[in-house]
């Protein structure tokens with residue numbers, strides 16, 4: 001039997017992975033993809049628009065080409081890959097540049113991950129302890145840029161015709177509630193998020209002109225009294241912020257707060273049950289070591305367990321964004 005020869009290529013690519021992150025972030029910050037969308041097709045043209053040297057334009061574009069962020073047309077000119085054209089061209093409705101830069105403030109801290117992993121102090125709210133309105137505003141510029149797309153997907157996937165009022169737990173910018181209210185004139189919603197975030201959410205709500213039906217209320221969903229007049233709860237993109245115990249407690253509190261017959265949708269970055277992937281949820285869990293919280297990655301089976309323990313019935317798991325987010329649904333008995 002011949003043994004498969006191993007080499008260092010895979011390991012080396014991982015070790016240099018942060019160079020790839022840096023390249024993507026620099027390309028977004030410099031406006032590379034916007035320039036290419038507007039017609040720049042070679043290093044000289046890119047250099048002129050980005051106001052960098054032609055050599056640096058060549059370096060950056062070459063890396064982006066090898067990462068398949070850029071493609072080359074038959075005439076050799078650069079063009080954006082389809083996802084880049086959709087999400088990374090400034091001024092377009094799908095622009096999600098702030099989301100690509102969302103993790104950049106953690107850059108230095110990830111360089112010291114080893115030290116963070118040696119620490120043992122944990123705070124329930126982790127990175128959100130002492131959150132200011134300004135920091136919440138910066139954070140939710142990023143979540144809004146990607147959250148509106150996710151929210152549109154939610155209202156396409158979930159039939160809201162039989163529901164009246166949404167409890168949007170950790171609703172952030174209010175993207176899900178705003179989109180649901182704009183799509184369904186009969187829907188009301190309450191965004192329940194930490195007090196500084198509620199201020200910011202109310203700004204987005206006013207911007208979209210739905211303040212007559214959507215309100216943001218400040219509170220901590222792990223501890224404070226939740227609104228009790230809602231028949232559907234959404235908790236999106238905050239699962240890895242909490243330990244199994246706290247996540248289970250929040251699902252139980254949501255079940256208790258919902259009206260009988262109400263439905264909960266937990267949209268979360270989940271691992272497969274054998275914990276073999278995907279890597280994204282595992283990384284969000286790891287980042288919580290840096291944030292000093294109890295947070296960690298959860299599997300779909302963990303979430304089903306939280307729903308069962310809370311008393312939900314008819315529990316199902318749906319793929320929400322392939323490879324990234326699952327949507328776990330359960331119904332509160334009664335009604």
Ligand SMILES: C[S@@+](CC[C@H](N)C(=O)[O-])C[C@H]1O[C@@H](n2cnc3c(N)ncnc32)[C@H](O)[C@@H]1O
Pocket residue numbers: 125128143144147169170171172173174175176192193194197219220221222235236237238241
């Ligand atoms: C990544 S954002 C997701 C926002 C929104 N659900 C979305 O998908 O666009 C996570 C949100 O959870 C909120 N959050 C975290 N812990 C919370 C808590 N204990 N009580 C209330 N909100 C909380 C954060 O303030 C933040 O707005």
